Amino acid sequence: MSSKFLEAGLSTGEARDSSVTSLPTRIAANTPATHGIARNPGMALDLGFLESMRNVNRSALERRVASLTKRRSIKADNQAAWLLRSIACMDLTTLNSNDTDERVRRLCAKAINPLRRDIAEGLGLGDTVIRPAAVCVYHPFVATAVDAVKGTGIHVAAVSTAFPHGLAPLATRLQEIEASVKDGADEIDVVIPRGLVFGAKWQELYDEIVAMRAACGEAHLKVILGTGDLATLRNVMLASMVAMMAGADFVKTSTGKESVNATLPVGLAMVRSIRAYFEHTGYLIGFKPAGGISTAKVSLDWLVLMKEELGRPWLEPELFRFGASSLLTDIERQLEHHLTGRYSANHRHAMA
Template sequence: MSKAIADVKPGSPVAALPVRLAANTASTEPGLARNPGMKLDLGFLESLRNVNRSALERRAATLAKRRSIKADNQAAWLLRALSCMDLTTLNSNDTDERVRRLCAKALNPLRKDIAAGLGLGETVIRPAAVCVYHPFVATAVEALHGSRVHVAAVSTSFPHGLAPLETRIREIELSVAAGADEIDVVIPRGLVFEARWPQLYDEIVAFRAACGEAHLKVILGTGDLATLRNVMLAAMVAMMGGADFVKTSTGKESVNATLPVGLAMVRAIRAYFEQTGQMIGFKPAGGISTAKSALDWLILMKEELGRPWLEPELFRFGASSLLTDIERQLEHHVSGGRYSANHRHAMA
């Protein structure tokens, strides 16, 4: 792992990111082991049922107050947030050209004057992935060729997950064949409400098999799950089934990523790690649009799971407009002037 962000002192250069290769790129360097999953353990699942909502909410409310991140430290944390971003477009009016423009932004996320003012030199900092619907996977793969930026595809009848299982599995296979090296799948929420854990587990195992070498990110749709207990148990079943990441939301629910929900999920990740020794990634998505909220999520990860979970291999933001605000904040840090207007930081 690279030097801890929290250790960067005011006036020091921003820490460089570790070299990353796409999931389907050969490398001689050891990487993070894939989650092989485990046998569905209903007894272990039962031990996680007692979720203290009020305690989680109190803890979440204090997280952002526990650390004051200013000046160069804040710039370093915001660059880390940028590097952990899945730059996303999931709109009904998406086009190939819009996806190409988004990929161009992923390749050059910061204006040259901002990067120079931050003293980045030859250090290249880019979002971890571009996330699109299946019809645009090939377009994104072509646009990002050779960049080491991952291509993620939302799949399995996103955002509701209500198509027949065979259809959802075939959608994964087609996206992988088109070049996606990360697959974001969505679970049917009804399986959680009815506690049909064996069926949910079997579906995720099937999704994992269909992904092959592509990494599997399982979307719980937490805004629809009603209770933090449901969130905790669904996250654990997803990890038992072989999820490499657990993700909060599709971004289409009325309520998306919240800190209490995130806290419940990262504690499930910690419990799974203690049980298996396997490190699982976490991805909050939906409604994360400001640099301040990005810092809150990074603090949650640092406080609850520790420094290793501040790498793109284990933490992602699902975001579309977050990059704009991060770029604005970094420009203000460099120039010391007024905050610029959003339209000066072009997206797709």
């Protein structure tokens, strides 16, 4: 594997060191997002390989998820280290109809300084920089976000392609991608038309994602499946595989606007498709659960899932992200409780 994967104190056993290892260096916004990992070039659509992924045992996936969350209990300093890892793997997001440039600037300010100074000092972070991997915004606010985080190493992600429904003409969707890249976004979160999955129109879906990847250029492509709308884990598995064949750098669960968003069984199906693709091609694909991940405890469940199913490399922001807005507030509260034994009110950890 082409990148270094740091341990960063992530252990479910006894605490060996309360210090936190620094994160890998991340590039500044407005420069090509290489992430230190060879990009997935995609492959020809292989319907035979796709057919081999059709059989998904929901009951077995649910049993596996239940055992993962019950067998792993992360406490004390180890829990604090894992929660810092959650922050480092976060796409801090604002996708509201009432977003403004000022709201986005405040969100970026929080991304640059995600922890209150007293909490950072209490954890003994010293010169270690803990920040979300990216801020995620609508296209009109890309330039504002790029300017706000310039030089910090925080990426700027733009949701695109008629988010959240994905039903605009393809030419319009591609123009939106190109506009966001031109404004400085180095990650693009696109959404697929779910109807192509229901109709098993795999070639059309593949061709659309290939075109989106081309429009992204050097920006990394995250493909949102809208898993809450796809109805079955089989559809989730097959859509994930087509997206990776078409060159996706990340596969992402949800827009956050569906009635059901990221769930652990859906996540397990998707990470197993990632593992199958890696075994078939040798390329590492990232994973991003989004929607409904709002508590520190839930973030730990997702980190355990990634560690157990895909291994240590997928605990780095190059390969794993949370799509989250309120998660950072709860993590900050939990870290303050770790230090003081008391929970504080949410308003003491303002977001934007």
